[in-house]
Amino acid sequence: MRVSRAQAEANRETVINVASRLFREHGFDGIGLKDLMQGAGLTQGGFYKQFDSKEDLAALASRRAMESTTRRWSSVAASSPDPLQGVIDLYLSAGHRGETADGCPLVALGSDAARQSEDIREPFQDGIKAHLEVLEELLPTAEHEEASSKAMSLLALMVGAVTLSRIVTDKNLADRFLEAATAQAKRLTAARIGEP
Secondary structure, three states, X not given: OOOOHHHHHHHHHHHHHHHHHHHHHHOOOOOOXXXXXXXXXXXHHHHHXXXXXXXXXXXXXXXXXXXXHHHHHHHHHHHOOOHHHHHHHHHOOHHHHHOOOOOOHHHHHXXXXXXXXXXXXXXXXXXXXXXXXXXXXXXXXXXXXXXXXXXXXXXHHHHHHHHHHHHOOOXXXXXXXXXXXXXXXXXXXXXXXXXX
């Protein structure tokens, strides 16, 4: 039975969304095409009608994951009395630590992405820039250059803390990483731009 153009596009979007979650949960090499397609409720045979390769899908799914995270940050910022603190609290939470399929792709796939092709790394770079823009907009700043530096420090602190808290098996140590990063993020963002 022939699939309509609209249905084919809907199937493609479903596969990208599912792959976005499954790659974050299993890694790029931790899941095969059969399981990706099965997760989308489709057969493996239709894959090459929609995508050039698994790498093509990985790049599209990575972009979708990064865009989803940036939208989530913006949504939290818009609904919080303290937008920057809202983003920090969301990111450095035990809940986010446990969101392996829906959490930040920088944490879930960062080291994996670093070993991939430029086609896969580019969506991560674009997403990192978008994350930095959100943080820069939320920081109480006077000069762009210093806001940019603080945003970079804050993003590195948050990604590193969640990554380490996911790695360790000791829950107390995992919690302490998040707590220490939250305290440091507060100090970093409380200091006025231009002050040491």
